[in-house]
Amino acid sequence: MFSLFRIQYIVEIVLAELIFLFAADRRKLFWLKYPVGIAICALIAGFYPFFDANSQLSQFIMFMLLFFLTVLVSWLSFDISIPDVISSCTAGYAVQHIVYHLDRIFSQYVPYMSATDSMALRFLLGLIPYIVCYVLFFITLGLYCARHEIYRKADLRFNTVSMAIVLICIGLSRVSGYFRDWSITVSCYAIVACTMALVIQLVLSRVVDLQREKDTISLLWQEDLRQYEISKKTIDTINIKYHDLKHKLRDLNLPPEEVDAIKDAVRVYGSRFKTGNEALDVLLTENSLRLKEEGITLTYTGNGDDLSFMNTMDVYSLFGNAIENAVEAVRKVEEPEKKVIDIVSEKHGCMVNIHVSNFFTGQVEIENGLPVTTKKEEQGFHGFGMKSMRLVAEKYGGNLNCVADGDVFDLSVYLMREANA
Numbered sequence: 001m002f003s004l005f006r007i008q009y010i011v012e013i014v015l016a017e018l019i020f021l022f023a024a025d026r027r028k029l030f031w032l033k034y035p036v037g038i039a040i041c042a043l044i045a046g047f048y049p050f051f052d053a054n055s056q057l058s059q060f061i062m063f064m065l066l067f068f069l070t071v072l073v074s075w076l077s078f079d080i081s082i083p084d085v086i087s088s089c090t091a092g093y094a095v096q097h098i099v100y101h102l103d104r105i106f107s108q109y110v111p112y113m114s115a116t117d118s119m120a121l122r123f124l125l126g127l128i129p130y131i132v133c134y135v136l137f138f139i140t141l142g143l144y145c146a147r148h149e150i151y152r153k154a155d156l157r158f159n160t161v162s163m164a165i166v167l168i169c170i171g172l173s174r175v176s177g178y179f180r181d182w183s184i185t186v187s188c189y190a191i192v193a194c195t196m197a198l199v200i201q202l203v204l205s206r207v208v209d210l211q212r213e214k215d216t217i218s219l220l221w222q223e224d225l226r227q228y229e230i231s232k233k234t235i236d237t238i239n240i241k242y243h244d245l246k247h248k249l250r251d252l253n254l255p256p257e258e259v260d261a262i263k264d265a266v267r268v269y270g271s272r273f274k275t276g277n278e279a280l281d282v283l284l285t286e287n288s289l290r291l292k293e294e295g296i297t298l299t300y301t302g303n304g305d306d307l308s309f310m311n312t313m314d315v316y317s318l319f320g321n322a323i324e325n326a327v328e329a330v331r332k333v334e335e336p337e338k339k340v341i342d343i344v345s346e347k348h349g350c351m352v353n354i355h356v357s358n359f360f361t362g363q364v365e366i367e368n369g370l371p372v373t374t375k376k377e378e379q380g381f382h383g384f385g386m387k388s389m390r391l392v393a394e395k396y397g398g399n400l401n402c403v404a405d406g407d408v409f410d411l412s413v414y415l416m417r418e419a420n421a
Contacts, residue, residue: 002047003045003046006045006046006048006062006066007042009066010038010041010042011042012096012130013066013070013092013093014038014070016092016096016099016134016137017070017091017092017093019092019134019137020089020091020141020145020150021085021088021089022142022146023146024080024084024088024152025080026077027077030077030078033073033077034073034074034077037072037073037076038073040069040073041069041070044069045066048066060170063170067089071086074088074089080151080152081152084151084152084153087151087162087201091141091197091198091202093166094166094197094198095133095137095194097166097169098133099129099130099134101187101188101191102129102133102187103130104187105188106129141198141202145202150202162197162200163197165194165196165197165200166193166197169189169190169193169194273300275305277304277305277307277315278312280315282316283316283319283320283323284300284319284343287323291327291341294331295336296330296340296341297339297340297341298343299340299342300343300344300345301342301343301345302346303347304345306346306417307345307352309396309417317388318389319343319354321386321388322356322413323341323343323356324385325411326341326356326358327341329358329359329360329361329409330358332360332361332362333360333361338359340359341356342357342358344357350417351398351414351415351416351417352414352415353412353414353415354412354413355410355412356410356411357408357409357410358408359407359408360404360408364409366402366404370390370400371404371409386400389411389413393413398414398415398416399413400412400413400414
C-alpha cells in the first residue's frame, strides 16, 4: 500500500544527512544523480511491500533498508569515501531520530493538531518542529563539521560505536511501539542516546584529530632538528672551503680579470648572515643561497640576540616554516621586483614582534588568523606549518596572526620574552 508517511521519512533522513554532507566535494553529474537517486528512494519507500505491516521487526528492517539506500545514493553523488559517507549519514540519522522524538513530545503536550480539522494545516504545523530543529542543527553541528571537514575524517572506532548506539536506540523504539507503551521516557531516552552518538562521532573525533595534528607537528619538529644539524654542518663546510679558495686564488698565476670573475662567482658562498642568533644565521644563510638561484631575495632586519630566550629548535622551526610558506607564494609571482621576502624582528620591552612580508597572486582567505588551506594543498603535511608556528608562539605566551592586503601577505608573530623565564 502506498504511504506518504514513508516518503516523509526519506525526506527527513535526506535533509538531516545534508546537514553534514553539504560541504563535501561532489562527483560529476551530481545535480542529476543525487535528485534522481533520492526520488528512487522515495518511490521505493512509498511502495514498500510490507508482508506484515504490524510487525515491529518488519518496520525496523524497512527503516534500515531505506537508510542504507540513502547512504548508497550519497556515496554515488559525493566525492568522499564510503566510511566518510556512512559517518555523515549516521550522524544525520541520529539527528532525524532526535527531532522525531522531540516532535512526539511537542505534539503530545502542545495539542496543535487538534486545533484544526484541515489536513493541510495540520501538515504545515507538523513541519514547524522539524524546520526549527534542522536549522539549529545546521548552524551548530553542520557548520562546525564543514569548518573542520569532519565529513572527510571518519574514524572507524567512533563510527562503529555511534552507529551501534543509533541502531539500538531505534530498535528499542520499535520494541516500545510493539507494546503500545509509548511515554515521554522512551523519547527522552532516544534523544539522550542519539545525542551521545553525535558527541562520540563528531566531538570526540575532533579531539582525536587535534591529537593527531600535535603528533604530526611533533614529528615535523624532529625532522626540523635533523635538518638543522645537517644545514649547520653544510654551511660550516661551505665557509671553510670558501676561505680556503680565497687563499688559493692568490697563489694561482691567472690574469687579474679572471681572478676577479672567480671571486665574484664564489662570493655568494661567503655571504653568511650574522644576526646574533646561530639557528637564525644557519636558516637565513641556507635559504639565501638556495633562493638566489630562483631570483628570490631574502632580507632580514633586526637583532637575532633578541631571540636568545627561545629554544634553538623553536627559532629554526618558526622562521623555517615562515620562510617556506613565503617562498611557496613568491614563486608564483611573475614580476621580478616582487620576488622579495622581508623579515623584521623588533623588541618592545618584554615583547618581541616578528613580521614576515611577501607578495602573492590569487586569493587568500583568512580564518581565525590563519590562511585557509585549499583541499589540494592539504595532501601530505601541507597546512601544518602555520599550526606549528602558532604552537611555538603560544609556547612563549604569544600568538600568530595573518593579514592579506591587496597582493601583500603579512605574517605577524608576537612572543613574550618572560614566558619561559
